[in-house]
Amino acid sequence: MIIDxxxxxxxxxxxxxxxxxxxxxxxxxxxxxVRPGHASDSHQHDETEMFVIVAGxxxxxxxxxxxxxxxxxxxxxxxxxxxxxxNTGATDVVFLTQYWRDPDRALRSAADTGRKSFGDRxxxxxxxxPTPNGDLHxxxxxxxxxxxxxxxxxxxxxxxxxxxxTGSDDxxxxxxxxxxxxxxxxxxxxxxxxxxxxxxxxxxxxxxxxYTVTDTAPGYRDGLREFxxxxxxxxxxxxxxGDSLFxxxxxxxxxxVDVKGGCPGCGHGTxxxxxxxxxxxxxxxxxxxxxxxxxxxxxxxxxxxxxxxPLHEFKDAVADHHRLGRTPARLRELADRIFAKARLDxxxxxxxxxxxxxxxxxxxxxxxxxxxxxxxxxxHGVEALGAGLGESWRAGEPEQDWKIVHFFGYDNSFYHGxxxxxxxxxxxxxWTPDIDYHVNEFYLLEGSKFSTxxxxxxxxxxxxxxxxxxxxxxxxxxxxPEGERTDFRRAAYETALRDTLVGTWQTWLNxxxxxxxKTYDGVAPDAGTWTPEQSAxxxxxxxxxxxxxxxxxxxxxxxxxxxxxxxGLVEDTVRFSRREAALLAGRADWHSELRTxxxxxxxxxxxxxxxxxxxxxxxxARLTDxxxxxxxxxxxRTVELLAPGTPVNLADxxxxxxPEDAAAEPAPLPWFSEVVREILTLAPDEDLTGxxxxxxxxxxxxxxxxxxxxxxxxDVDVTMEELLGDLDVPALAALLAERAERAAPEGxxx
Numbered sequence: 001m002i003i004d005x006x007x008x009x010x011x012x013x014x015x016x017x018x019x020x021x022x023x024x025x026x027x028x029x030x031x032x033x034v035r036p037g038h039a040s041d042s043h044q045h046d047e048t049e050m051f052v053i054v055a056g057x058x059x060x061x062x063x064x065x066x067x068x069x070x071x072x073x074x075x076x077x078x079x080x081x082x083x084x085x086x087n088t089g090a091t092d093v094v095f096l097t098q099y100w101r102d103p104d105r106a107l108r109s110a111a112d113t114g115r116k117s118f119g120d121r122x123x124x125x126x127x128x129x130p131t132p133n134g135d136l137h138x139x140x141x142x143x144x145x146x147x148x149x150x151x152x153x154x155x156x157x158x159x160x161x162x163x164x165x166t167g168s169d170d171x172x173x174x175x176x177x178x179x180x181x182x183x184x185x186x187x188x189x190x191x192x193x194x195x196x197x198x199x200x201x202x203x204x205x206x207x208x209x210x211y212t213v214t215d216t217a218p219g220y221r222d223g224l225r226e227f228x229x230x231x232x233x234x235x236x237x238x239x240x241x242g243d244s245l246f247x248x249x250x251x252x253x254x255x256x257v258d259v260k261g262g263c264p265g266c267g268h269g270t271x272x273x274x275x276x277x278x279x280x281x282x283x284x285x286x287x288x289x290x291x292x293x294x295x296x297x298x299x300x301x302x303x304x305x306x307x308x309x310p311l312h313e314f315k316d317a318v319a320d321h322h323r324l325g326r327t328p329a330r331l332r333e334l335a336d337r338i339f340a341k342a343r344l345d346x347x348x349x350x351x352x353x354x355x356x357x358x359x360x361x362x363x364x365x366x367x368x369x370x371x372x373x374x375x376x377x378x379x380h381g382v383e384a385l386g387a388g389l390g391e392s393w394r395a396g397e398p399e400q401d402w403k404i405v406h407f408f409g410y411d412n413s414f415y416h417g418x419x420x421x422x423x424x425x426x427x428x429x430x431w432t433p434d435i436d437y438h439v440n441e442f443y444l445l446e447g448s449k450f451s452t453x454x455x456x457x458x459x460x461x462x463x464x465x466x467x468x469x470x471x472x473x474x475x476x477x478x479x480x481p482e483g484e485r486t487d488f489r490r491a492a493y494e495t496a497l498r499d500t501l502v503g504t505w506q507t508w509l510n511x512x513x514x515x516x517x518k519t520y521d522g523v524a525p526d527a528g529t530w531t532p533e534q535s536a537x538x539x540x541x542x543x544x545x546x547x548x549x550x551x552x553x554x555x556x557x558x559x560x561x562x563x564x565x566x567x568g569l570v571e572d573t574v575r576f577s578r579r580e581a582a583l584l585a586g587r588a589d590w591h592s593e594l595r596t597x598x599x600x601x602x603x604x605x606x607x608x609x610x611x612x613x614x615x616x617x618x619x620x621a622r623l624t625d626x627x628x629x630x631x632x633x634x635x636x637r638t639v640e641l642l643a644p645g646t647p648v649n650l651a652d653x654x655x656x657x658x659p660e661d662a663a664a665e666p667a668p669l670p671w672f673s674e675v676v677r678e679i680l681t682l683a684p685d686e687d688l689t690g691x692x693x694x695x696x697x698x699x700x701x702x703x704x705x706x707x708x709x710x711x712x713x714x715d716v717d718v719t720m721e722e723l724l725g726d727l728d729v730p731a732l733a734a735l736l737a738e739r740a741e742r743a744a745p746e747g748x749x750x
Contacts, residue, residue: 006031006054006094014673016041017085032085034058034093039086042323044079046106049099051075051085056093056369058084065119066400069093079106082324105669113158113549121401122391123162124382128408128416129169129212129374132193133178136200137457138488139450142476143440144407149206150477150559151438153614154552157635165381167212168194171355171370171569173256177293186354190215200460203619205469210385212377220380223395225359227376227427228368232307232427237348239362240308245272247292253351254284254292254299261287265337273371276411276442279334281346285677286361306347306366307358314422315339321421326436328556330410330483331417331526338418346419348372377421378404398428404435405554413439438557442480445488458488467657470619471497477615478563494659501656502568503670505608508574509623510714512601512651518712520598524628526644527599528592537576537600541639544569548611549635559615566612573604578678581712582705602627602642605650611637619655626653653725672733675709688729698724714740 004022011018011033017040022029028047034040034056042061051060053073060067060075061084069075069085077083079102087093127144130136136145145166152164170190179189194213201208214220231237252258259272264286268277271293284290290299299628318335338344348369349358355367379395382402386393393399406416419435424433443451450457463472475493479486516522544565551561580597605623610632613620621631625630628646642648673688677704688696693703703723710718716739718732727735 004031007499008033008092015043022096025098027098029096029098032095032097034085034087034095035121036087036090036092039084041320042082042084044082045099046079047099048105049077049083049097051077051619052096054094054096056087056091057089058093059088060084061086063466065121069095072539078112079109081109094308111546111550111554117158118155118160118162118403118554120161121403123155123405124378124385124394125159125162125164125405126378126381126407127164127166128406128412129167129214129377130197131174132168132170132190132197133172133174134193135196136401136460137445137450138460138463138472138476139443139445139457141200141204141460141472142443142480142488143409145201145204145206146473146476147438147480147557147559148405148407149204149438150562150614151407151554151557153617154635155554157613157633159634163209163385164207165210165212165378165385166208167210167214167217167377168197168383169370169377170194170213170215170373171373172356173258173352173370176354177257177446186353187215196461200359200464203464203469204460204471210381210388211457212381212384214373214377217384220377221356223380223383224356224368224373224376226374226396227379228307229360231309231348231372231423231428232358234429236313236426237307237309240307240345241303241305242283242308242345242347244302244304245284245290246302247295248297248300249295251300253304254290255350258293259284259287259290259299260293261290264288274411274414278337279410279413281344281414283347304351305362306351307349307360309346309348309422310343311346311419311422312339312341312344314425317425318418318421321425321433321435322417323494324432325434326438328437328439330439331413331437334413335418336673338414345597363658370414372419372423374415375423396680398424398433400431400434400589402434404433404517405438406435407438407440410441413437425609436554437505441483441485443479443481444485444488447487458490465479466618468667470616471501471656473616474501474563474566477559478567480559482558482560494690497656498658498670499674502658503674504574505570506653506655507671507674507713508570508577509605509626509650509655511709512577512598512605513626513648513653515712516598516602516648517651519594521646524602524644526641527597527641528595533576533579533594534593534596534600536638537572538603540572541600541604544572545607545611545636545639552614562615564711566608566615569604569608569611574678576604577601578705578709581708597640599644602648603639606642607636607639610634622653622655626650659689659705671713672710672736673729675706676729678710690728692724692728693732694724696729710736716740 010020010206012020017038018033020031027167039368053069053071058069060069063082097636110548125148127148130140148164155162166191174185175190179186182189242406245259246252247254252271255272257271263278264272264273264282265275265280266278268275270276291297292299299490303515322332322335347364349363350369352367355370357363357367367600376395379398382393383395408416424431436504445458448456475496479488548562548565551558552566563728606627609620609623609627613632624631626649627642628648676688677686680698682697703720706723707718710716716736
């Protein structure tokens with residue numbers, strides 16, 4: 001027998017509250033106490049944990065949702081559920097806890113999409129507002145904008161109440177620099193590029209639920225001043241004299257775009273206030289060897305009084321905030337570096353004529369710094385969105401059930417992940433913001449950074465049109481800079497378009513359509529007898545669905561992984577199709593198994609259409625239409641066969657187009673080369689020029705498979721002697737093109 005009683009004299013600090021252990025129960029166990037006005041730290045772990053409330057009144061906060069906790073309440077927390085016990089009463093909350101490891105339960109919980117769902121909570125997905133000093137290039141699009149769009153589409157397919165918001169960050173100092181260069185006012189420059197940005201997002205198939213133009217949005221300036229006044233009223237933001245830099249000729253106060261120097265943290269060259277390389281802020285005056293951007297002169301040092309925030313005082317508050325939502329290790333590491341400094345006073349206003357001035361008299365001649373301003377801008381966007389939806393959301397009264405998801409580049413990490421949580425704590429002490437962070441690194445262009453100011457970029461409007469947008473979205477997804485810098489190379493993009501999207505995806509889908517048209521009169525057959533290989537392939541499709549779902553979910557979101565899963569799905573199916581074709585070709589007694597093979601390929605096509613919808617919405621819509629299905633609006637929970645009798649129109653469907661110069665190549669060459677590589681298990685980049693099939697190791701069996709594929713795809717006969725003769729692969733492709741041209745009806749020739 002084991003008897004243990006609550007004893008507050010042996011309690012010790014743990015998880016932000018008071019705890020003691022109970023020994024001998026066979027599981028982890030303990031007593032706990034939460035004092036009035038206090039709460040346990042938010043945390044999650046792989047154990048299953050049970051709480052029994054013994055005394056006091058409070059609330060459980062589980063993944064952002066609140067539940068009453070009073071004597072007699074039993075709460076069981078699944079593995080990985082974040083949970084907090086908050087005392088809302090006047091006496092101690094006393095509880096008993098037990099916790100234990102169950103590996104199977106933990107694995108199920110880790111993969112449980114229901115646990116990760118947002119329920120009825122409103123979810124606001126923000127892309128960092130772009131600076132309207134230029135249009136958007138592929139570096140911009142690959143990061144916050146494509147990421148947030150795919151995230152929003154996936155969550156909507158899973159029933160979430162989710163909206164995508166951004167806008168133009170009009171009051172950036174970089175706008176004034178562009179205005180000088182283009183001989184326009186800052187307002188004219190911001191308005192011009194804001195419109196260009198909105199159009200580029202439209203061309204990228206990124207619809208927005210709220211686009212805030214900060215210079216002209218009704219009520220924005222007044223709301224921003226009210227927000228800033230709350231910061232001042234907190235007592236932590238106050239006018240403070242500090243070291244500053246000034247232009248030696250004009251006396252202009254220098255910050256951000258107007259000054260350059262060495263980062264005091266990493267030594268890398270940087271502009272004022274933030275280092276894009278290491279992510280750390282600077283106070284401008286602490287730059288090494290600073291020079292003015294306009295004249296390269298050495299600035300004059302002096303003193304300026306600005307509203308300032310002693311950020312170093314909020315280390316624990318930021319750490320607590322990072323425990324609440326999805327905070328990548330990269331962001332936590334940055335916070336650790338920043339708070340390792342003994343002191344860090346961050347100016348939140350600057351002397352300038354472009355921006356919104358504080359309401360306080362001490363702010364005369366200054367503007368609220370645009371980066372702190374952005375924290376209010378997000379809340380303003382929620383209020384503006386709500387006005388259009390009939391919701392009573394208020395920027396000045398953020399609600400506890402709001403779920404906020406931020407997508408941004410690493411160079412903005414300090415503002416989003418460190419500064420804004422502190423500002424929200426000061427402005428809204430009773431609000432605990434629940435925020436997930438998704439960070440991307442720099443996307444390079446041919447080995448160097450994309451740059452708006454240097455015009456080293458591929459602009460969205462250069463490459464985007466209805467025929468290219470799916471290919472661009474696919475390639476940017478597959479090369480997105482997640483956790484590391486990646487590179488856009490035009491040759492790699494063209495190869496992916498030619499060999500993957502056209503040469504593999506479209507070729508397979510067209511070929512499948514031809515076979516369905518010839519063998520089943522253009523409608524989906526019902527499955528017949530199943531072979532072990534076919535049931536194994538169904539299971540493999542299920543595995544792809546599980547992995548794809550995880551890669552688009554809120555915890556493991558990765559467009560690179562999602563694109564890889566879609567590519568793997570097609571490659572799996574192409575291999576399956578070729579194996580089945582070789583085994584079933586010409587065998588009349590295997591017609592039942594052939595029906596199953598075809599039904600499985602159509603199931604794979606259906607899964608591809610639904611799975612590609614967040615990444616490639618136009619392609620998904622075209623593919624479902626060719627499969628006789630409505631546009632995908634719900635995420636698949638399982639792999640389903642296409643209903644027997646459904647019309648299939650894949651044979652002539654065009655999902656991707658090659659540029660005109662590439663299309664001039666003999667049409668069968670990309671397809672034939674890909675088929676040869678697949679059947680002979682050659683490397684994807686294997687050069688086939690000047691090489692015969694015999695020299696590549698083609699056997700009689702693989703030659704028969706080639707004959708069958710050529711007949712099915714091109715309706716062209718080719719002899720075994722021709723395949724295994726002296727013609728190299730390009731010459732064989734030209735032969736096939738010639739025979740296909742002769743066999744085509746007159747109206748089909750081009």
